[in-house]
Amino acid sequence: MITQILPGIYSLRIPLPNNPLKYLNSYVIKGDSRSLVIDTGLNRRECHDALIRGLDSLSISLGSVDFFLTHMHPDHSGLVPELKTETTSIYCSVEDAEIINTPLEWGKMLDYALSCGIPETEMQQFGRGQQSIKYGPKGKLDFTYVKDKDEININGYKFVCISTPGHTRGHMCLYEPEHRILIAGDHILQEITPNVAQWEENTNPLKQYLESLDKISEYSVDLVLPGHRISFHNMRQRITEIKKHHKDRLLELLQVFNTKPLTPYQIASKIKWDLNYTDWEEIPLAQKAFATTEALAHLTYLQEKDLVESEYKQGMYLYSSKGKFLSVNQLNL
Numbered sequence: 396m397i398t399q400i401l402p403g404i405y406s407l408r409i410p411l412p413n414n415p416l417k418y419l420n421s422y423v424i425k426g427d428s429r430s431l432v433i434d435t436g437l438n439r440r441e442c443h444d445a446l447i448r449g450l451d452s453l454s455i456s457l458g459s460v461d462f463f464l465t466h467m468h469p470d471h472s473g474l475v476p477e478l479k480t481e482t483t484s485i486y487c488s489v490e491d492a493e494i495i496n497t498p499l500e501w502g503k504m505l506d507y508a509l510s511c512g513i514p515e516t517e518m519q520q521f522g523r524g525q526q527s528i529k530y531g532p533k534g535k536l537d538f539t540y541v542k543d544k545d546e547i548n549i550n551g552y553k554f555v556c557i558s559t560p561g562h563t564r565g566h567m568c569l570y571e572p573e574h575r576i577l578i579a580g581d582h583i584l585q586e587i588t589p590n591v592a593q594w595e596e597n598t599n600p601l602k603q604y605l606e607s608l609d610k611i612s613e614y615s616v617d618l619v620l621p622g623h624r625i626s627f628h629n630m631r632q633r634i635t636e637i638k639k640h641h642k643d644r645l646l647e648l649l650q651v652f653n654t655k656p657l658t659p660y661q662i663a664s665k666i667k668w669d670l671n672y673t674d675w676e677e678i679p680l681a682q683k684a685f686a687t688t689e690a691l692a693h694l695t696y697l698q699e700k701d702l703v704e705s706e707y708k709q710g711m712y713l714y715s716s717k718g719k720f721l722s723v724n725q726l727n728l
């Protein structure tokens with residue numbers, strides 16, 4: 396499905412089979428000599444065919460296409476190695492480009508997950524279902540790095556790169572100031588809350604993400620073009636809703652502590668997840684691993700705010716509350 400958004404700017408709906416996100420929105424800026432495709436879909440036949448069909452019907456040949464990746468996730472980057480030609484430029488932040496070319500080592504990820512209390516069976520199940528392994532970009536890519544405030548001019552449009560880390564460490568949006576449109580990747584979505592998860596030590600993705608929400612709300616935006624689901628107009632209202640979601644989650648987390656220190660996995664099992672299950676035990680194993688990394692991002696945020704503390708004991712991270720009275724305002728969101 397192709398939709399024209401503005402003259403020369405189109406969105407293509409790329410199906411994501413067996414994925415709750417349902418489809419990816421790939422955006423195409425058609426230029427005279429070169430065109431820009433923003434995000435591609437997974438490295439699988441259904442995505443490939445939909446993207447090629449879309450470009451064909453816009454009379455755009457692959458030889459004239461450059462790519463911009465909002466971030467490294469496989470549903471955004473997977474097809475690039477397959478579609479690039481000798482003349483293709485691939486724009487991406489240096490942080491996410493590095494992860495595409497040197498993915499996190501499974502062994503390292505597993506060790507950290509185990510120390511957060513995620514059982515190995517959960518992680519094995521998670522590993523098997525990982526689309527980045529099956530459908531991610533294959534082989535190393537030669538990137539053109541973009542950073543905050545860089546501009547990409549095409550077909551009379553001026554797109555400004557806005558660095559918005561959080562969903563991934565190098566996530567980028569594209570902003571067109573004259574038409575006030577924001578190509579948002581997975582930074583802000585309607586209907587679903589972008590995933591913010593922690594997979595490594597010494598990072599604070601939720602802090603980055605909330606700061607990136609504040610940063611983007613400074614821009615005047617009339618239309619948000621997200622990576623998934625529908626486009627929307629009321630960006631600031633959506634930002635307020637997403638921030639409320641995280642604030643509620645942080646407060647909920649602070650309620651689950653009892654006297655005994657808990658692993659992130661145990662904490663995740665005590666909070667309510669927006670999944671179609673009534674009981675933690677019914678949640679599929681891979682989803683439990685995901686939920687734990689999301690809970691962990693929130694715990695790290697609370698720890699930096701000095702509201703919880705953690706200790707490393709016998710190979711496990713254990714968290715406990717610092718017992719401080721907390722009002723909503725103290726979270727300062």
Ligand SMILES: [Zn+2]
Nearest residue numbers: 466468562581
């Ligand atoms: Zn993503």
